Amino acid sequence: MTASPRGATPAAHPGKYLVTGGAGYVGSVVAAHLLEAGHSVTVLDDLSTGFRDAVPAGAVFTEGRVQDAARVLDASYDGVLHFAAHSQVGESVQDPGKYWRNNVGGSIELLSAMREAGVRRLVFSSTAATYGEPADTPIHEDAAEAPTNPYGASKLAVDHMISGECRAHGLAAVSLRYFNVAGAYGSYGERHDPESHLIPIVLQVAQGRRESVSVFGDDYPTPDGTCVRDYIHVADLAEAHLLAMTAMTEDEGRVPSGTHLVCNLGNGNGFSVREVVETVRKVTGHPVPEAAAPRRDGDPAQLVASAERAVRQLGWRPSRTDLAGIVQDAWDFARARARQEQAGRP
Numbered sequence: 001m002t003a004s005p006r007g008a009t010p011a012a013h014p015g016k017y018l019v020t021g022g023a024g025y026v027g028s029v030v031a032a033h034l035l036e037a038g039h040s041v042t043v044l045d046d047l048s049t050g051f052r053d054a055v056p057a058g059a060v061f062t063e064g065r066v067q068d069a070a071r072v073l074d075a076s077y078d079g080v081l082h083f084a085a086h087s088q089v090g091e092s093v094q095d096p097g098k099y100w101r102n103n104v105g106g107s108i109e110l111l112s113a114m115r116e117a118g119v120r121r122l123v124f125s126s127t128a129a130t131y132g133e134p135a136d137t138p139i140h141e142d143a144a145e146a147p148t149n150p151y152g153a154s155k156l157a158v159d160h161m162i163s164g165e166c167r168a169h170g171l172a173a174v175s176l177r178y179f180n181v182a183g184a185y186g187s188y189g190e191r192h193d194p195e196s197h198l199i200p201i202v203l204q205v206a207q208g209r210r211e212s213v214s215v216f217g218d219d220y221p222t223p224d225g226t227c228v229r230d231y232i233h234v235a236d237l238a239e240a241h242l243l244a245m246t247a248m249t250e251d252e253g254r255v256p257s258g259t260h261l262v263c264n265l266g267n268g269n270g271f272s273v274r275e276v277v278e279t280v281r282k283v284t285g286h287p288v289p290e291a292a293a294p295r296r297d298g299d300p301a302q303l304v305a306s307a308e309r310a311v312r313q314l315g316w317r318p319s320r321t322d323l324a325g326i327v328q329d330a331w332d333f334a335r336a337r338a339r340q341e342q343a344g345r346p
């Protein structure tokens with residue numbers, strides 16, 4: 001596979017971390033990176049959308065909800081990386097209560113469990129959906145926050161809760177606002193069931209699992225009328241999480257107790273839905289038929305990041321920025337999964 005783990009730089013200060021949602025896509029890749037750097041990892045996941053076999057070997061696994069964090073956390077933990085959440089824009093419009101209950105309710109419980117256990121460092125998986133329809137592109141962190149769907153609103157509410165916790169109780173926190181995460185890292189990749197995200201859906205067409213890809217709206221105010229997104233490789237994203245934790249643990253204290261740093265993570269390049277489909281055609285050699293479909297509720301026309309702050313403050317250097325390379329890694333992962341399924345393995 002082209003996406004084989006490259007071997008992480010060993011951590012200067014090996015720590016012990018709780019990863020909520022570590023059986024999911026981003027959480028499993030970050031857990032794998034933490035372990036490769038020499039940290040200890042406990043994964044807390046209720047397996048509602050994650051997979052037991054996605055939890056990296058070497059992590060301690062506890063099956064449970066974020067609301068159960070108090071059962072796991074104690075003063076021996078150096079920090080928490082919080083991924084466990086529902087993350088589908090369309091579903092959040094149909095069933096907003098699910099997003100408030102789980103994403104916001106779970107985070108309230110997590111923050112109080114952290115306070116009680118004396119665990120005072122947090123990296124939070126936030127999202128570009130907190131900004132809504134941006135007035136300017138690329139989006140900087142001081143852009144207006146006006147989410148267009150309950151998913152983004154629920155993540156923004158958690159960001160506000162975290163800011164309050166930092167001010168009132170001395171938490172140190174970094175919220176990382178992801179743009180569109182894609183690609184795979186070795187045997188860790190995107191496995192939603194049913195699949196809802198663009199690149200894995202288009203790859204399913206290339207695998208013969210779907211007849212065509214529905215293009216949700218072609219009358220947006222973008223060059224080809226389809227939505228534009230900033231696709232970021234999941235391994236680049238994972239590296240930012242380790243840098244964020246380092247910024248809170250190191251002596252010079254870039255993110256000291258009482259501080260909440262918010263950073264966008266994206267490559268600064270926008271690709272339309274049609275450009276993504278075309279890239280999949282080139283990578284896979286499959287014709288990938290398209291079908292026009294209505295706009296999906298809650299979708300902004302364009303989301304492209306400025307990640308200057310993450311570069312400046314965290315020392316982040318994304319290195320897998322080419323869309324064809326990102327798609328290639330996701331394609332290698334999808335084919336490896338299909339081979340495993342054919343062989344009768346989970």
Ligand code: UDP
Nearest residue numbers: 089196197198201214215216227273296299
């Ligand atoms: N999209 C699409 N067809 C699909 C899935 C997604 O046209 O089957 C579009 C979607 O409307 C959005 C873009 O692809 O404009 C990326 O969607 P995705 O769900 O992957 O990520 P999101 O932007 O919602 O985080």
